Amino acid sequence: MLTRSAYLKAPWQFEIRQVELPDEPPYGTVLIKVEACGICGTDLTAAEEKAKDWKAFGHEVAGVIEKIGEGCEGLHIGEKVVLESSSFCGKCELCRNGRVDLCNKAPNFWKEPAMGFSDYMMAPACCVVPYEGLTPEVACLAEPAGVAWDMVKTADIQMGDRVCIIGPGPIGLMAIPLALRSGAEKVVCIGRPGNENRLELAGQLGAEPLLLNSGFLEQEELYRQFDHVLMTAPVRFLPEVFPYLAFGGRVTYIGIGTGSGVIQFDANEFHFRKLQLRASHATPAIYYPIVLKLLKNGTIPGDKILSHTMELNDIDKAMRRFTEDKGSIIKMAIKP
Template structure:
């Protein structure tokens, strides 16, 4: 089978590779689509010191299962959960699986330890815990579920309330999905901030009914005149260096 490998800066190779026999909890997927994450770009730009596999926004069809796999069947369409948890540590047992430091073998760990393929390949081996069945959605759209999970995590953490004024910084796919989620949760006014060069993304945000678009290369966030003086909630999907400027426009009690 073929698999893509990356090495910084932006060097790529397509190689013929063999995958090992499945372990009892393994699921073999025939990959149908794989999204390109900002992390993949960082990896390609500077982080891949040696040749490595990459890609984690994965959807595919189950081709083979290990002897202990019961949650999916051969032929099913599945999403790949890109993180996993042990289920037995103190954090997991208290419902904070997001804080687990003893993760079960997920696609990243398996690939790192055993030199397996990841999303940019014809097939991938994952742990059964990472296989989530789905139906009724095209594979290309289903690959957006992984970044959509980030948008959901943002909104759950910020917890916008009815009639809040909300600022979303960054109009990548995660920011654009966050706009729609925040609107569905009852925000009164949604402002978005982005560089003016991303015209298509700005037009998409406008089609979602945002109150206004702040073009940060022309108007700094800190100098924008918000109707309430600032915003009640802010979701930042841009580099961390913008956070101090966002803090300057938060209303009292804002998140």
């Protein structure tokens, strides 16, 4: 069967192609009719510099099972599902020792000819998570919500902790209610000019919004005020927020950005203040059942996080608008 599928290549080149999918799903695979797919910051990074060759893209997927191959027990045609962007095998030594969070050996859909920005796509059954009670546009937030939850869990926020979130993007915003539910006494969310609408939402989610009109190091009133800094901005800013940490505090980050990821900092000061630096890298993409419940009960208000939708044929415009109009766009989903 033929389906439309969006492809990208750096810098900022996009195509809608007609690609061939099997008429029947192979063993262990299902055919998904895509209903919504979110644009992720990694898509923007790929479009800017990472994608050296043409490739299909889109990994924050919500859809409906159209066909089921053999070996896909427990799934049903017509079932609404979201897709884990990667998963664990359940068989290796890491998995058997209870560290499924370190295993990426399960099949995935990253090299398929059609991914989330398409009409139809094939996906391994192990990546399929059923859901109900949400619109597809909100359901596709499960993937980034899982990223936010991984960051909060990696930080290990405890009752009474003071938390500073750098960057009011979708991940940072979703981390606010998760940090508060984890016991944080205080959450401050920092953004730069142009992010006023995002900071307004941060306030609605329970954080103290702070608009930063100058550099991080110039905010001396924030020095040594936080048990945790959650960094969702580019990693080059990490050394500038270390002074925000109280004695024994930790920075947890997910930011990747473009260009060099090399940073420098005073390791002696870092040592004697007993600071910690932790990386949250949410692969395999787990925690979907938890975050789907949080989206459904409104703890994570998906209808507020998702600010815009556009159509698949406009993927070029959507990608450019997402990066050029951050003043109004919080999160965007593409619908076929």
